Amino acid sequence: MIDAVGDDDGTGIGRFVRARRRDAGLTQQALAGLAGVSVATIRDLEQGRTRRPRTALVDRLAVALGVARGQIYGQKPAARRDRGLWLGVLGPVTAARDGRALDLGEPRQRGLLGLLALSAGASVHRSVLVDAFWGQSPPAAAVNLIQAYVGRLRRVLDPDHAPRDGSGVVVSGGTSYRLHVDTEQLDWLEFRRQLAVAAHPDFDVVVRCEAYEQALQQWRGDPLADVDVLRGHPAIAAAAREWGAAVAGYAEAAFQAGLPDRVLPYLWQWTSKDPLHEKAHAMLMLALAGTGQQAAALDVFADVRDRLDAQLGVRPGAELCEAQVRVLRQEASGGPATTVAVQAPPVPHQLPAPVRRFVGRDEQLAALNEVLDSVPGGPGPAIAAITGTAGIGKSTLALHWAHEMTDRFPDGQLYVNLRGYDPGGAPLEPAAAIRGFLDGLGLPDERVPRDPHAQAARYRSLIAGRRMLVVLDNARDSQQARPLLPGATGAMVVITSRSELTGLAVGEGAETIDLPLLGETESLRLLANHLGSDWVARHADSAGELVRLCDRLPLALSIIGARAAAHPDSAATVLMEQLRDARGRLDVLTAGEASSDLRAVLGCSYGYLSATAARLFRLLSIHPGPEVSAPAAASLAGAPSGVALEELTRAHLVIEQRPGRYALHDLLRVYASEQARQCDDAGEREAVVDRVLDHYLHTAHAAALLQEPPRDPLALPEPAIGVRTEPLTGDEHASAWFDTEHAVLMRCVALAARTDRTRHAWQLSWTLMTAFSRSGHWSDLATALSLALDAADQAGDLTGQAWAHRFLGRVRTLQGEYEAALGHLHQALELFGRLGDAAGQAAVHVGLIRECERRGRHQAALDHAKRALELQRAAGYRVGETIALNNVGWCYVRLGQYTEALSWCREALAAQQAIGYRPGEAYTWDTLGYAHHHLQQFDEATWCYRQALDLYRLFDDRYEQAATLARLGDTHAAAGDEKAARSRWHQALDLLDELHHPDGDRLRDKLRRVTARV
Template sequence: MDDPGHRPEFRVLGPFEVRVHDRPLELGGPRIRTLLALLVAHGGRVTAVSALADALWGMDAPPDTHRTVRTYMSRVRRSLAPVATALGAPDLLVTHATGYALRLSPDVLDSREFERLVADARETAADPVTASAKLSRALALWRGDAYEDFAGIPALLAETRRLHGLRLGAIEDRVDADLASGAGEALIGELTALSEQHPGHERLWGQLMTALYRAGRQADALDAFTRARAVLVEEFGLDPSPRLTEIHRRVLDNDPRLLPAGSGPAHPVAERATATAVRNDLPGDIADFAGREAELARLLAVRAGVARTAPTAVVIEAIDGMAGIGKTTLAIHAAHRLAGDYPDARLFLDLHGHTSGQPPVTPAAALDTLLRALGVPAEKIPHDADARAALWRAELAGRSALVVLDNAADAAQVRPLLPGSPGTLLLITSRRRLLDLEPARVLSLDVLPEADAIALFTGIVADDRLADDPDGVREVVELCGHLPLAIRIAAARLRSRPVWTVRHLAGRLRQATRPLAELSAGDRSVAAAFALSYRQLDPARQRMFRLLGLNPGPDVDVPAAAALAGTTAAEAERLLESLVDDHLLQQPVTGRFRFHDLVRQHARTTALAEEPEPARRAALRRLVGFHLHTGHRGSRLLDRQHPPIDVGEPPAGCVPAPLADDAAAMSWFDVNHECVLAARQAAEDAGWDTSVWQLAWTLDNFHYRRGYLQANITSWLAGLAAAERLRDVAVRARAHRRLGLVYGPFGKPAEALHHLNRSLVLTGEIGDTLGQAGVHFVLALHWINEKDDERALGHATSALELYRALGDPKWEARAFSMIGACQSRLGRHREARAQAEAGLALCREREDVYGEADALDSLATIARESGHHGDALGRSREALALWRHLDNTYRQAGTLAAIGDAHRALDECDRARDAWHQAIELYRAHNLHPAADEIEKRSADLGLVRPAEDP
């Protein structure tokens, strides 16, 4: 524009208005203004029509809301026409398939200008006068509360709170700059009002205490601390932080460091004391410290280590872990325990590697602070960073010093601060693993064990409510993920609310729509701690973090993560490993990655807020496709006899995992079973019905081998519902048949028969001969289980005839074995043996290992029924070897039960007991308790119950 002084302005830092040529623009009625405010708040991102409608009407939306919203948006476009003309833009309002976005340059929005000025001021923090001027200019843009006209609009609440938080942070930064410039008494009135308005902000209390002390009002400064502590305890359930406690101690000690630079000490006694006292910057110790015995023991063992290594080495301990894990707490606690061994200095410096609203301290600035702490006059500190580092090493030479560097951003920030001579212990804390800090020993913290988590919680609450409900306490710390910060906040909330019970707190955490919102007290928040870690990632890692929050499974491997992000496996592995180093992701075993439960919640919330809906949907499509296509290949490897289904091509960006053979397939399913189940549920939730039934088919062979009957029932019920929605009769018939196969062994014969009869009818309707043969085969199994061998024989014979008509010898062979088993139970042993041996020969000829094992089981049954128990035992052992080769634990259990029967018939009771016990364990492992109970009853009737401890 030719005249930037008259550019259009969108003002949200007060009453909402749009100005053109320095005059307010007439925008229209309240709903038009609300729609425009929402678009402005969303900062160029697309706002869905449904979100706009919800903001206008909530639950009282009129019919055809989408059309009504479009009408209003046309009025918004007309209202903004003068702005577009002034900016030389054809249109500011952009229409998308799902909603609308407002295309604005940042320089026309006062909130963006405010944020820019604040960021610029923080870059000049080393010059407090300049920083204060810039911050004052930024704060002058505020004319009231942000979006003042829209206090009742929930959709604007998050942006309003964000802007108010930034405003308060800028005020605090400006006060710090004023204090650094020498101000004191002039700030008291402003800080008194601010501390009353924001009683949970300890930084304001500390600034007020400093200003009062500088004004010569030491007693008032101490009284301010008393009021701050009372408010923090009573209203927020928090003790004063170590930083505020340290200011209090300095006021008590008349510490000259509270005075402006260059001022004399507050009291002559303080000057003499300062000249002789040991420098001790450590914050106060943690009164309710709990757990960490092993970690603390390692740090305290430094005493012995120093005695051995002092002649040659500096001792450096780098403590890392996720946000809220208790790194600083442990470092301070250990430092106090070790302080007596370091008589020359005990220094503490927050490097602000992860501090909201503050950039990390530069190495040069950190060295300046540390050198001053050692008594080096300001005029003797070099300007050059390397020269400062050399002076720091020289000043430490010959001293016995303990230095705590808290909240390091990375190794590059810390490396210039490393001492060069023995006698110094350096404790460093960081959210990132400082693996490239070569001299350091790394101590990575995990969440607390249950006993320590409970001890921390009970130590903070410290009242009788806990003794009445130990299970509730256990549930609370579990819901907090055993994370110390979360436990501290939950305990503080309970302590500050005497009418709450432990069970009530657990219920709030368990039932909250956004559980992380419950883990917030005052200015302490688990979500805020995670958000800081997230914001310091580069865009690629941020995107991977967000997308992992959409993963419905319990964990993820590299190929699945690559599919989720639509990237290569190499890039996915790089990003995953980097997130592990940032302690935003865990790696419980090599190659698999998972979130801490609370971090998972934060990742999902972040994805919903920042990842566009089409991108979220595409990512989930790729992940579901990955599990479908990998699982489909695996299922085909497990049983090549079944005809495959057509699953099409994988989605773009999805590369299925390679599986070499059936062993690799079983291994993949074993590790990824819960993930595939979660993918099926996600497909069901998304309405992808074809994927739902295809995933049920994909899991079927694995479920049968492992005896996961309940999981198979759940999958096929979902598959049947999906097929009904698709009106696909063939898939409905298949789903009914598989449900009929599973319900029988699960102890529900009526349900099994219902599904099999439905499948028989449906296959007849569509002329599916192969499907009909399969139903008859399963019906034969059903009637065998129901002890009706005549019916079983009839269905087995029908299956054989249909398989012969189709020219399907592999299933013809399995039908032979089935017929043999039925005839044997009917007393036709010779005919039965001939049928089963014919089936066995055909299976061996066609290398059908599954069918061969099945035939051997049938021959064992025939031998047992005809009284040839030695032959039965031999056949069962052959079958067991094949079931183990196939890794089919479900069929192993049945064969082991038969082996036990054979041993019992041969009066080999100990061997019978062992075989039955193995069968029972396998059945119990797969929740097949009716089958296990039957074997236990059999053994109990014969006095062969296995003792609890078998020698």
């Protein structure tokens, strides 16, 4: 209360009220409405003309100012959801921090958060949670699972807070848990706070209606709607009952205020949820009659009467019967014995003309139709947010769909261009947009309130209960669009924006429709709309190239089509030549106006970026693509870049292809490159290339060593300052990283070779050997190694030449190009000899073993194996020594000396197990299996082969799996089990065919012969 702020004559209280009113952003008229007093009373008090104001007046002002701080007339509660933590349980369980959605994990984990939220402020015992999730048959680990859910929720909801009992968002107290949030963080608490305002008897009835509206807007569906395991839980049922009570309270207030239309959508929803609830149906009848729909009201009575009779065998109660009588007597507008005069409101048609030559977008049109179909069922407006990069066709889609669906909006269509990214001016203020809507809704000037907040409330009142479409085109962000959303209506809102509008998706349940580039077929159709189908058919290659050069961006295709339309044959050829020059491509993509100049359109989005995000956008054009991870982007910039990446993603200047993976489409890359050349000097751009290549080289090197831990590492120089490598743990993680970055690594090798960074080129190729060999990407390996070899030759780098020749020898062997492989191996041997690199020479001898074998020169192969062993021991390379021991064993096998082979292989296996070299173990087990097979020890052979297979599968080495499966099949066949043999051979053949390996043909011939014999 205001009880210690001034002297007895009231001037102190007046100054206090004036200061607090202004802090809350209220006019005297708005405060008077909140407090239920006259404007003159407020004016007199603030000017000191009221001496010793009555206590009741002071109390009402205190409560009203408190309501203002709760933002009934100011910023809606939903707007706060873009800042800090926001939790939603009135519908699917959601969470967001600073407007960005958080991953809440599996259903039971989300359900735990939901139950704590519905009991916010109170402790929930662990046993209650166990019973809710598993009933009478909980698993033995139920308590541990609950603790794990709590731990994960803490990390997601409060990542920067060190969890301690008694603090944080999820608070532990012994065996109980409690959610510690306030009304600005949880929709359930905000719902209850607004209900408290709505129930306050001293407030004006219109203010109470507004509070009910705000309360019910918190609901996005049934509480915890996406947690099926909790369906029917008592806490959810209790919350649903509170929703029904709120609708009833709103209906009573709306009847008193003469605004029955505002509550109609909620009453329809209530009766749909509970088709036998008599109070709900009685209120629906009165609301319908109050809006002039007496016949519909009587239909509701007839329907519920029939249901009560059919399902319960009872007649309508007194409340329903009284409602029927009031409808028949036309006494249903809110007060007794009153009649409503209904005047048809004007029907606005503000949509601009649709864009001609619309093509495709079937998936997005279907998504808009789905949102439209949800209009009758929800308490608030159905919202579709069409988002995407500049020139992608957002407005075109919105207007095309809107014109197709005008018959579904019989009460009219409102449209405004919010100019969020207009090259010609500043974004439109929401207040100006609302004023335009009031004009469209036919409100006379003399009835338009002066206060902008009152205008917004009037706009929501006028549109309430009407089937209308509101198109908010070119919105800058959620903050610009949110004040223009209707309240509880049967309306639909379509918003277009280059921003993500995450705040609307989280806070208002907007359905986000992200617009991709056109498909190739759609792009050709758009081009044909300008140049004619015949021209596209006759010049298929040229049309395809135009589509590629325009990057399938609708604006670019439309510009080119329009420029070439008059003389398609000659103009298209000239334009295509100009487009091929990447640096001048944007010069071609202009039609003479800012709105149809791609550079200007992109420049408007770029101009809104912060300095950090703008710099990152420019530097991303230097990354070789096609995607960049967050750590790679940080290395690119030489500084943390998470916030900048989020900003670029929200602005649709980069695309988050997958979680944590970002890309620029080609025309954006061209524009970013232009800006980089203008804003960043050559030295900075060169430093970016160094950081990018260092990022991938050092990360790939670490990953290669994880795949083969004992592998002798490269002597890499320290990475450039600012480089951040990706943290990898274990072989599986390393393999997944290589799979993810495959295309990027190939482009990095090409970039290194093209920019004379020879060391990066051959060392990157070195890191790819294990990963690419396992997955059978031999062609890509050969390409990378050839680029590295050319770069090393030009730079005179003998070490790079030696390694490239050595690995090319291995790859050409795997590809079946044996003569080329032999040439590379001999050059590698000569180069390693000149360098005095014993381990390198030994590795080449291993490659020569394979070539000798293929020629049947098994004694020469043994000589190479023993020479490799000598060299590895001389170099002190323990891993290489164990490989050489197995190779000697293998050569003895091929010479038919199986007992001797077993001796060498057992020594190799013991050494490999001692140092943990598991890839080597796999090879040695395979050799042991082969030796046992030829000693007629089939059970021992089978066991050894299976050990090898387990390891090869662990490494996902498909070629070696195939080779071992083929030999295991031979063992089964020798043991007389041809069914098992054929099974193993077929498994091997599937792998070889998947790898397109020539050995598949030999195995296929073997299977044909066996099948024919059977």
